[in-house]
Amino acid sequence: MESLQIPPVDLRLLTPLLIVVGWASALLLIDVFFVPNGRKKITGYLAMAGLAVAGLAGIPLWNVSGSTFSGMLVLDRYSLALTWIFLIAGALSIAVALDYLPRHEIEQGEYYPLIMFAVGGMILMAQSADLITLFLGIELLSITLYILTGFAYPRVASEEAGIKYLVLGAFAAGFFVYGIALIFGATGTTSLAGIADYLSRQPFAPQDETLFLVGASLVLIGFGFKIALVPFHMWTPDVYEGSPTPVAAFMSVGTKGAALAALLRVTLAMEAARDFWLPLLAVLAAATMIIGNLGALGQSNLKRMLAYSSIGHAGYILLGIMVAAERGAEAFLFYMLAYTLTNLGAFGVLIALEQRGEAAWSIDDFAGLYQRRPMLAVAMALFMFSLAGVPPTAGFMGKFFVFTAAYAGGLGWLVLIGVITSAIAAYYYLRVVVKMFMQEPVRDVRPELTRGLNTEILIAGVATLILGLLPTPIVLLVEQSLVALGG
Amino acid sequence: MVPTSYYIILSAALFAIGVLGVLIRRNALVVFMSVELMLNAANLVLVAFARERLSIDGQVLVFFVITVAAAEVAVGLALLVAIFRTKHTTDVDEVSTLRG
Numbered sequence: 001m002e003s004l005q006i007p008p009v010d011l012r013l014l015t016p017l018l019i020v021v022g023w024a025s026a027l028l029l030i031d032v033f034f035v036p037n038g039r040k041k042i043t044g045y046l047a048m049a050g051l052a053v054a055g056l057a058g059i060p061l062w063n064v065s066g067s068t069f070s071g072m073l074v075l076d077r078y079s080l081a082l083t084w085i086f087l088i089a090g091a092l093s094i095a096v097a098l099d100y101l102p103r104h105e106i107e108q109g110e111y112y113p114l115i116m117f118a119v120g121g122m123i124l125m126a127q128s129a130d131l132i133t134l135f136l137g138i139e140l141l142s143i144t145l146y147i148l149t150g151f152a153y154p155r156v157a158s159e160e161a162g163i164k165y166l167v168l169g170a171f172a173a174g175f176f177v178y179g180i181a182l183i184f185g186a187t188g189t190t191s192l193a194g195i196a197d198y199l200s201r202q203p204f205a206p207q208d209e210t211l212f213l214v215g216a217s218l219v220l221i222g223f224g225f226k227i228a229l230v231p232f233h234m235w236t237p238d239v240y241e242g243s244p245t246p247v248a249a250f251m252s253v254g255t256k257g258a259a260l261a262a263l264l265r266v267t268l269a270m271e272a273a274r275d276f277w278l279p280l281l282a283v284l285a286a287a288t289m290i291i292g293n294l295g296a297l298g299q300s301n302l303k304r305m306l307a308y309s310s311i312g313h314a315g316y317i318l319l320g321i322m323v324a325a326e327r328g329a330e331a332f333l334f335y336m337l338a339y340t341l342t343n344l345g346a347f348g349v350l351i352a353l354e355q356r357g358e359a360a361w362s363i364d365d366f367a368g369l370y371q372r373r374p375m376l377a378v379a380m381a382l383f384m385f386s387l388a389g390v391p392p393t394a395g396f397m398g399k400f401f402v403f404t405a406a407y408a409g410g411l412g413w414l415v416l417i418g419v420i421t422s423a424i425a426a427y428y429y430l431r432v433v434v435k436m437f438m439q440e441p442v443r444d445v446r447p448e449l450t451r452g453l454n455t456e457i458l459i460a461g462v463a464t465l466i467l468g469l470l471p472t473p474i475v476l477l478v479e480q481s482l483v484a485l486g487g
Numbered sequence: 488m489v490p491t492s493y494y495i496i497l498s499a500a501l502f503a504i505g506v507l508g509v510l511i512r513r514n515a516l517v518v519f520m521s522v523e524l525m526l527n528a529a530n531l532v533l534v535a536f537a538r539e540r541l542s543i544d545g546q547v548l549v550f551f552v553i554t555v556a557a558a559e560v561a562v563g564l565a566l567l568v569a570i571f572r573t574k575h576t577t578d579v580d581e582v583s584t585l586r587g
Contacts, residue, residue, distance in 0.1 A: 132544075132547070132548050132551060135548075135551065135552075135555070136551060136555070139555045139558070139559070143555075143558050143559060143562055146559075146562050146563075146566070147562055150566050150569065153569050154569070154572070154573060156570070156573050156574065159566055159569045159570045159573070160570065160583065162566045162569075163515065163563070163566045163567065163570060163579075164583075166559070166562060166563050166566060167509070167515070167518055167519075167522070167563075167579070169559075170519075170522040170559050170563070171506075171509050171522060171525070173522075173526070173555070173559070174502075174505065174506075174522055174525030174526055174529065175525075177525075177526055177529040177530075177548075177552055178502055178525065178528060178529040178532070180529070180533075180548065181498075181529045181530075181532040181533045181536065181545070181548075182532070184533060184536055184537075184544065184545050184548070185495075185532065185535075185536035185539075188540050188542060189544065190544055190545075190548065
């Protein structure tokens with residue numbers, strides 16, 4: 001065996017990641033020693049400041065690209081764009097939690113650093129160019145999310161959701177690691193570049209590559225659990241329902257986004273084996289779009305409905321990934337941004353309606369919302385339109401880009417399924433809008449709008465509209481961000 | 488020297504036992520142990536391949552896996568204790584109230 005050599009390290013390429021993780025570690029201590037109980041909001045503001053600093057530190061890296069740690073981590077515009085999306089998701093999830101936690105008497109200062117650690121894990125996944133670092137990123141994200149899911153102690157539903165998520169997450173991790181081990185055995189490397197190199201050395205012959213194919217399938221199963229692709233989605237509605245709502249909001253965009261971003265890199269590395277994974281992903285995407293949207297149809301609990309809807313959206317995003325080499329990656333990035341903002345906004349409205357001791361997630365609680373809180377109802381209607389893909393919202397543009405990219409990439413039948421399921425989805429999204437605007441209130445629900453929540457809903461709403469009305473600047477930015485990816 | 492294929496067969500058996508354990512056993516502690524078995528099956532195969540290929544990468548990954556597994560179990564046991572305090576059971580079926 002060769003001796004262990006310490007490779008040269010360029011920490012500059014990891015600035016946002018290091019700031020987020022370092023700040024979170026410091027914040028854990030600051031929170032314990034300097035922030036008095038009952039004023040834990042200070043920790044929240046400090047955490048948001050940390051995320052903002054990390055975002056600003058990323059700006060000078062826009063024209064930089066390179067890899068470090070022996071090529072295990074890369075920095076390119078793709079990872080940087082995703083980093084910003086994740087930072088926004090983290091900051092908005094903290095903003096909605098500022099008042100949610102004390103109102104539900106579960107205020108613990110650790111919440112904010114934990115969100116930061118999860119964001120760090122997501123950034124690590126976006127920057128990974130090696131299966132080892134990818135695994136570490138997934139686990140950093142997952143383990144913090146297990147804790148956050150069970151954060152509402154002693155509420156049993158929260159603990160139950162936590163343990164369900166943990167068992168299935170660890171189960172998925174087992175598949176993922178075993179898959180990595182087999183890929184390592186077949187190719188002799190864990191780096192994505194090394195795998196791409198191995199696959200392109202000779203024409204891909206499935207019959208000679210059993211070990212590699214089994215390994216790749218196991219890795220795909222691991223991804224399936226994290227992204228909640230059908231049939232690996234069973235945990236999603238339960239976990240979202242049981243976990244504190246800000247955490248569910250964060251999970252619905254965070255885990256999915258980061259895992260899909262990593263999946264895109266992995267499929268690009270396995271481009272030579274496209275004949276193998278394309279049919280698999282196509283079947284998964286079709287099943288995810290159909291089951292996710294049909295599942296949402298029967299839900300009267302809005303939190304569960306959003307859980308199923310997030311499953312369906314993962315299916316649409318997967319379309320972009322399958323054609324990543326031909327414009328799909330751009331569609332993926334745009335859809336991710338649109339979906340992140342819209343979904344966080346919708347969950348923000350849900351949080352406003354949720355009061356201590358009772359969960360106002362029944363669709364009937366939304367009846368007549370327009371009469372009591374017109375602005376809130378208008379915002380919720382906007383988010384529902386965007387999730388349904390009605391113009392002129394961000395969701396429409398996202399779907400438009402993904403479907404055109406997939407169609408150009410020769411996935412016409414999947415686009416057809418996508419369009420049909422979108423039409424089905426419009427029913428359950430618009431049902432909420434009808435309830436809010438055209439029916440009398442059934443029950444006296446008093447939405448509590450606090451400053452953090454107001455800001456979050458406002459930002460998400462405005463961004464959803466701008467992305468829908470003026471997508472051009474963002475599209476240009478997204479196009480530029482894929483220069484280095486070779487997409 | 489034991490051929491690498493023996494290690495693969497052994498680890499595949501361990502992995503299958505782990506998967507079945509997660510799916511069949513209802514005690515949360517046993518489920519955790521089964522997950523550990525899956526991860527250790529992966530470790531075994533990684534070390535075997537690393538030796539066959541005279542490459543150190545696989546062994547490095549094993550260290551990471553061991554660390555991650557420890558962290559995961561720590562969180563898992565904490566959650567289990569929290570549930571046990573209110574429900575007085577570690578049976579995953581009796582814990583389950585969220586349905587749909």
